[in-house]
Amino acid sequence: MGNGFFEVPIAVNEPIKSYEPGSPERKEVLDTYKKMYDTKVDVPLFINGKEVKTKETATMSPPHDHKHVLGTYHKATKENVEEAIATALEARKKWAAMPWEQRAGIFLRAAELIAGPYRAKINAATMLAQSKNIYQAEIDSACELIDFLRFNVQYMTEIYAEQPESTSAAWNRIEYRPLEGFVYAITPFNFTAIAGNLPASAALMGNVVLWKPSDSQVYSAKVVLDVFREAGVPAGVINMVMGDPVMITDTILASPDFSGIHFTGSTHVFKDIWQKVGTNIHNYKTYPRIVGETGGKDFIVAHKSSNPKQVATAMSRGAFEFQGQKCSAASRCYISESIWKDVKNDLVADLSSFKMGSPEDMSNFITAVIHEGAFDKLAKYIDAAKNDKNVEIIAGGNYDKSKGYFIEPTVIVTKDPKYTTMCTELFGPVLTVYVFDDKKWEETLHLVDETSEYALTGAVFSEDRYALEEAVKILENAAGNFYLNDKPTGAVVGQQPFGGARASGTNDKAGSKLNLYRWISPRMVKETFVSPTDYRYPFLG
Numbered sequence: 001m002g003n004g005f006f007e008v009p010i011a012v013n014e015p016i017k018s019y020e021p022g023s024p025e026r027k028e029v030l031d032t033y034k035k036m037y038d039t040k041v042d043v044p045l046f047i048n049g050k051e052v053k054t055k056e057t058a059t060m061s062p063p064h065d066h067k068h069v070l071g072t073y074h075k076a077t078k079e080n081v082e083e084a085i086a087t088a089l090e091a092r093k094k095w096a097a098m099p100w101e102q103r104a105g106i107f108l109r110a111a112e113l114i115a116g117p118y119r120a121k122i123n124a125a126t127m128l129a130q131s132k133n134i135y136q137a138e139i140d141s142a143c144e145l146i147d148f149l150r151f152n153v154q155y156m157t158e159i160y161a162e163q164p165e166s167t168s169a170a171w172n173r174i175e176y177r178p179l180e181g182f183v184y185a186i187t188p189f190n191f192t193a194i195a196g197n198l199p200a201s202a203a204l205m206g207n208v209v210l211w212k213p214s215d216s217q218v219y220s221a222k223v224v225l226d227v228f229r230e231a232g233v234p235a236g237v238i239n240m241v242m243g244d245p246v247m248i249t250d251t252i253l254a255s256p257d258f259s260g261i262h263f264t265g266s267t268h269v270f271k272d273i274w275q276k277v278g279t280n281i282h283n284y285k286t287y288p289r290i291v292g293e294t295g296g297k298d299f300i301v302a303h304k305s306s307n308p309k310q311v312a313t314a315m316s317r318g319a320f321e322f323q324g325q326k327c328s329a330a331s332r333c334y335i336s337e338s339i340w341k342d343v344k345n346d347l348v349a350d351l352s353s354f355k356m357g358s359p360e361d362m363s364n365f366i367t368a369v370i371h372e373g374a375f376d377k378l379a380k381y382i383d384a385a386k387n388d389k390n391v392e393i394i395a396g397g398n399y400d401k402s403k404g405y406f407i408e409p410t411v412i413v414t415k416d417p418k419y420t421t422m423c424t425e426l427f428g429p430v431l432t433v434y435v436f437d438d439k440k441w442e443e444t445l446h447l448v449d450e451t452s453e454y455a456l457t458g459a460v461f462s463e464d465r466y467a468l469e470e471a472v473k474i475l476e477n478a479a480g481n482f483y484l485n486d487k488p489t490g491a492v493v494g495q496q497p498f499g500g501a502r503a504s505g506t507n508d509k510a511g512s513k514l515n516l517y518r519w520i521s522p523r524m525v526k527e528t529f530v531s532p533t534d535y536r537y538p539f540l541g
């Protein structure tokens, strides 16, 4: 047994590789992509350290090539989920008692595995499963996941070091216990990093976890699971169950030992889950922690003083990278009338230069949207805009699902600031623009604040400091991540902790200490060195 106040490596952000033509990383990831494309995989459930196959399976295909089958995954039965709960609770006995430096060692090792031997594989899997171009895959599945793992280890030690005052007579100590029970992590399709972080952050703090990845992300989730296994996460600590989300969730929420949910996904799903937790509240042994990061209707507002080229670039990148399927993606823009002509010219020129197709061709900036349901929904909104004489489509407007789910990046201009696509989260490459009168800056800021139920990200462009300051004040509650003269996407762990309020989530800021606090239950221990032997206080005379 070794004693010591161990210091963990200081976390630094993982450098982003360039993948420029001729680079070794480009060759490696493309070779890996091809190999994975040609190999069928079978993804079992993972319960108590064992692979579990079931009778029911589903197939996995790349969104940009939906007739091609990458493999199958197994769907859990109710009994599988119950077994996962029981074995996780058994695993908890040893895991919760494990010294923190052992847990840190496991997750630091996971980060290093992704940075090195798994980098090409996790990126290629994300290109195939979620149709990300290589840059989008690199900043997500490699860099962001590595950052989550490393920074969370550092934050964990900072939390453990937070201790109360003591005196010579009594020593006060806080023990940061894991939650009593198990945590349920439900993850979305759009970020492999989020899929890895939601189970890992809770497990790092000593919890056992049931993890349900999105049906559309199982393929890359399997690589994350392989990393966790190789890093040494013990049996039963992180269990992966796929299948019917309602059955799995209902089974989990029915357990008296359910102690927390770590969710990222859409607002309506999260609200339904919250309601179910409320309905079951009398059955639980402890009040469950409810953490959810949900939808957004993210904005860019540009003052007349802003630089049109910078605004157009923020729109091109902020609205269309990864086909607008980032929770932070700009989807409604408010542009001052006097700069609109220039912004429009630059934006339309940018969009006409975008190439669209498979991520395997690295000159493609735009790839496919995630599945047929998303494609059909987006096509419906685009058709409605085409048929509405009050709006104009100034770029894009075409779509084709014959080979992959391709939607052309589309810009709608509306004279109605409450037009449906200014208010509803579409989660795709569709941006709606409202051009406002230069004189109505303050009024427009109030409009931005009041238009949507969400408050995730937002960006303001202005060279005029007074106008900028006005926006900072009026939009105080309109976004959890607020950008001045920058696009609203691209949050970096350790630099811009991420999360929104209102209907966008509980704002527990993934990739920060605030999030980790939700996975612990502190025990205060006071030790008195010499206990009193007489109940009488001096004032009693």
Ligand code: NAD
Residues within 6 Å of the ligand: 186, 187, 188, 189, 190, 191, 194, 212, 213, 214, 215, 245, 246, 249, 264, 265, 266, 267, 269, 272, 273, 293, 294, 295, 296, 326, 327, 425, 427, 456, 498, 499, 500, 504, 505
């Ligand atoms: P989704 O809500 O469809 O799915 C998220 C997860 O919930 C998946 O694992 C899914 O299987 C599960 N699920 C679906 N229906 C369920 C049900 N009835 N009961 C229990 N679980 C259920 O979301 P998605 O399409 O995977 O992701 C896109 C959404 O996620 C967008 O709304 C986006 O804004 C949001 N998102 C938010 C953040 C953030 O940090 N705020 C980050 C990423 C994504």
